Amino acid sequence: MSNKTSKGDLFEQFARIGKALANGKRLQILELLAQGSRNVETLAQLTGLSVASTSQHLQQLRQVGLVVANKEGLYVFYRLAGDGIVRLLAALHAVGQEHLAEVDKLVRLYFESKDSLEPVPAKELMQRAKKGLVTVLDVRPPEEYAAGHIPGAVNMPVSEIRKRLKEIPKGQGVVAYCRGPYCLMAFDAVAELRKRGRNARRLEDGFPQWRSAGLPVEMGQS
Amino acid sequence: MSNKTSKGDLFEQFARIGKALANGKRLQILELLAQGSRNVETLAQLTGLSVASTSQHLQQLRQVGLVVANKEGLYVFYRLAGDGIVRLLAALHAVGQEHLAEVDKLVRLYFESKDSLEPVPAKELMQRAKKGLVTVLDVRPPEEYAAGHIPGAVNMPVSEIRKRLKEIPKGQGVVAYCRGPYCLMAFDAVAELRKRGRNARRLEDGFPQWRSAGLPVEMGQS
DNA sequence: TTAGTATTCAACAAGATCGTTGAATAGTCA
DNA sequence: TGACTATTCAACGATCTTGTTGAATACTAA
Numbered sequence: 001m002s003n004k005t006s007k008g009d010l011f012e013q014f015a016r017i018g019k020a021l022a023n024g025k026r027l028q029i030l031e032l033l034a035q036g037s038r039n040v041e042t043l044a045q046l047t048g049l050s051v052a053s054t055s056q057h058l059q060q061l062r063q064v065g066l067v068v069a070n071k072e073g074l075y076v077f078y079r080l081a082g083d084g085i086v087r088l089l090a091a092l093h094a095v096g097q098e099h100l101a102e103v104d105k106l107v108r109l110y111f112e113s114k115d116s117l118e119p120v121p122a123k124e125l126m127q128r129a130k131k132g133l134v135t136v137l138d139v140r141p142p143e144e145y146a147a148g149h150i151p152g153a154v155n156m157p158v159s160e161i162r163k164r165l166k167e168i169p170k171g172q173g174v175v176a177y178c179r180g181p182y183c184l185m186a187f188d189a190v191a192e193l194r195k196r197g198r199n200a201r202r203l204e205d206g207f208p209q210w211r212s213a214g215l216p217v218e219m220g221q222s
Numbered sequence: 223m224s225n226k227t228s229k230g231d232l233f234e235q236f237a238r239i240g241k242a243l244a245n246g247k248r249l250q251i252l253e254l255l256a257q258g259s260r261n262v263e264t265l266a267q268l269t270g271l272s273v274a275s276t277s278q279h280l281q282q283l284r285q286v287g288l289v290v291a292n293k294e295g296l297y298v299f300y301r302l303a304g305d306g307i308v309r310l311l312a313a314l315h316a317v318g319q320e321h322l323a324e325v326d327k328l329v330r331l332y333f334e335s336k337d338s339l340e341p342v343p344a345k346e347l348m349q350r351a352k353k354g355l356v357t358v359l360d361v362r363p364p365e366e367y368a369a370g371h372i373p374g375a376v377n378m379p380v381s382e383i384r385k386r387l388k389e390i391p392k393g394q395g396v397v398a399y400c401r402g403p404y405c406l407m408a409f410d411a412v413a414e415l416r417k418r419g420r421n422a423r424r425l426e427d428g429f430p431q432w433r434s435a436g437l438p439v440e441m442g443q444s
Numbered sequence: 445t446t447a448g449t450a451t452t453c454a455a456c457a458a459g460a461t462c463g464t465t466g467a468a469t470a471g472t473c474a
Numbered sequence: 475t476g477a478c479t480a481t482t483c484a485a486c487g488a489t490c491t492t493g494t495t496g497a498a499t500a501c502t503a504a
Contacts, residue, residue, distance in 0.1 A: 011246035011253070013325050014318050018243030023492085024234035031233070040451060053493055055452055065321030074450055074502060084317045091310040096236050098306050099287030103235050245462085262481060275463055277482055296472055296480055 020064045021092065025049055026057050033067060034086055034208040035140070035179050036147050039075040086212040090205070093181055119204035120175050122215060125150075128173075135168050137176040139189045140207070150177065150210060151218040158188045165196060173199045180206035242286045243314065247271055248279050255289060256308055256430040257362070257401050258369050261297040308434045312427070315403055341426035342397050344437060347372075350395075357390050359398040361411045362429070372399065372432060373440040380410045387418060399425035399432075 020026060028047050032038055038046075044054040058078055061067040068081045080086065096103040128134045129152060136153040138145050145155040156164055168174055176189040186202040193200035203210075211217055242248060250269050254260055260268075266276040280300055283289040290303045302308065318325040350356045351374060358375040360367050367377040378386055390396055398411040408424040415422035425432075433439055 009246055010325065010328050011249045013322055013328065014249050014314055015244055015246040016322065017314055017318055018240060018245070018249065019491095021240030022237055022244040023240070024231055024237040025492095027233045027236050027240065050494070051451075052453085052495080055450095056493085059452080066317070071451095071501085074500090076451060081321055082317075084313070084320050088310075088313040088317050091306070091313040092236055092239055095288070095304075095306045095310050096239055099303055100235055100238065103232065106232050106235065241461095247462095272464070273481075274465080274483085277480095278463085281482080293471085293481095296470095298481060 016064045017066070017088075020061055020066055021088075023057070025053075026061060027089075027092075029054070029057055029061065030066065030080065030085070030089060031180060031183075033078060033080050034089065035144050037077040037079045039077050041075075043078070083212040086208050090181075090209055090212075097181075118201050119181075120201050121204050122210055122213060125175055125203055126215065128175075134173045134175055137168070137174055137189060138178070138207070139176050139185045140178045144179075144207075146219070146221055148211065148217045148219055149207065151216050153177075153218075156189075158185055158192060161189060161192050168193075168198065170198075173201065175201050175203055177203035177210075178206055180208055238286045239288070239310075242283055242288055243310075245279070247275075248283060249311075249314075251276070251279055251283065252288065252302065252307070252311060253402065253405075255300055255302050256311065257366050259299040259301045261299050263297075265300070305434045308430050312403075312431055312434075319403075340423050341403075342423050343426050344432060344435060347397055347425060348437065350397075356395045356397055359390070359396055359411060360400070360429070361398050361407045362400045366401075366429075368441070368443055370433065370439045370441055371429065373438050375399075375440075378411075380407055380414060383411060383414050390415075390420065392420075394421075396420050396422040397425055398422060400428055402428035402430055 021030075025047055029043055032043060032046055040055050040058065041051055043049075043058070044051045047054065049057070058067060058069070062069060062078075065081055066085055067078045069076050069078050071077075125134070125136065129136055129150075136150055138149045138153040138155045139158050140149075140155070141157060142155055145153075149155065154167065156167070174193055176186045176193070178185040178189075181204065183206050186206070190200045190202045243252075247269050251265055254265060254268055262277050262280065263273055265271075265280070266273045269276065271279070280289060280291070284291060284300075287303055288307055289300045291298050291300050293299075347356070347358065351358055351372075358372055360371045360375040360377045361380050362371075362377070363379060364377060367375075371377065376389065378389070396415055398408045398415070400407040400411075403426065405428050408428070412422045412424045427435075
């Protein structure tokens with residue numbers, strides 16, 4: 001029988017991309033790159049890998065066209081090769097969420113009660129933000145915020161929430177977001193805000209998904 | 223250094239799904255299951271694998287929740303665990319199409335000229351089919367057609383096109399579809415029809431994508 | 445030029461994956 | 475009951491993956 005495992009097989013080509021997604025560290029790297037360009041050393045620190053190992057993972061990702069590199073001076077900056085890759089990651093997340101009990105468990109570890117998650121869909125946020133009914137909180141680091149954020153969002157990393165609580169109007173709701181549906185900083189922010197009596201929820205997806213959906217984006221400092 | 227490769231890592235969980243997609247034969251099995259239930263032996267024949275090997279692949283897919291099994295008499299039938307998986311496969315295809323030169327090459331091997339592909343988007347087909355401007359051709363096997371097809375589509379496998387050409391009105395266009403954007407039967411059908419002077423194009427996606435997009439579906443014999 | 449730094453390359457061992465084989469299991473049918 | 479069949483399991487080498495190490499490359503800055 002034609003046991004085609006040759007390079008000419010279409011499925012074998014798609015499997016090359018599957019292989020790129022078959023490693024937790026590589027997925028973490030992709031997730032980090034979904035937030036913007038990063039050089040090798042930074043990625044190594046963030047993932048806890050050695051620099052050489054990180055470089056090798058990046059080579060693999062580059063070979064199947066998921067990331068592209070451009071050299072700036074001494075550093076090589078990597079970024080995702082296109083928006084389709086964010087969609088692929090989102091589909092992966094969705095399937096994991098739906099079909100792997102472990103994922104659900106891990107996400108919920110961050111909350112005592114299951115119901116308190118209540119993610120806000122992007123569309124709903126759009127409508128409510130326009131009417132000024134809600135404060136939108138971007139809990140990512142300032143660099144990422146500056147590179148692009150949801151219009152009108154206030155940049156406030158989790159560590160600053162306590163100090164800067166008064167900046168958030170008390171009467172209305174708060175919606176926090178960060179890098180994606182599984183970026184845990186948004187969860188932490190919501191927990192923190194609720195502890196302080198605010199009506200807080202988190203955005204269903206994160207900023208990369210917001211952008212790849214073609215929704216408006218604001219740039220620069222707050 | 224916190225070299226987390228533990229089960230508690232969220233990315234490690236998503237990587238389990240990536241691993242399931244990291245093999246051409248498994249992807250082929252998933253693609254086949256996107257068309258409907260299949261038992262182990264049938265899948266073994268269609269993929270050219272041994273039965274034992276096929277079974278082992280199916281176990282892997284089941285462990286990460288991508289497929290589910292139900293026993294009917296002597297046979298175990300497998301099917302996809304949900305529509306999210308079709309979306310994941312579609313995202314994988316899209317990324318492959320966009321970022322892997324090899325995929326494009328393979329797809330185009332079936333056509334001499336690149337421009338002659340001209341896939342029809344689902345929306346466009348909806349509009350034109352409603353006005354009766356176009357004949358929609360389902361080139362899948364009758365069983366699959368009976369299990370669900372695009373409303374008004376005529377079931378005509380590639381091998382029958384020559385004999386049944388007169389069933390296709392001569393004046394108007396023809397749009398052929400089968401199982402997905404990389405199901406090559408639709409390509410063959412378009413080639414065959416063009417050779418015979420018809421204005422033929424193929425649907426951009428296939429039936430599984432049509433259904434998962436929530437578009438209307440017709441059941442039963444033609 | 446020379447020193448210094450970010451990145452990549454090459455080689456190695458530990459471990460995972462793949463398909464094959466042959467045997468075990470669980471159900472059907474007479 | 476007993477023969478038969480679809481599927482699964484277990485064990486085996488051959489082949490890929492992963493992360494480590496140390497060296498090579500390419501570029502900057504003085």
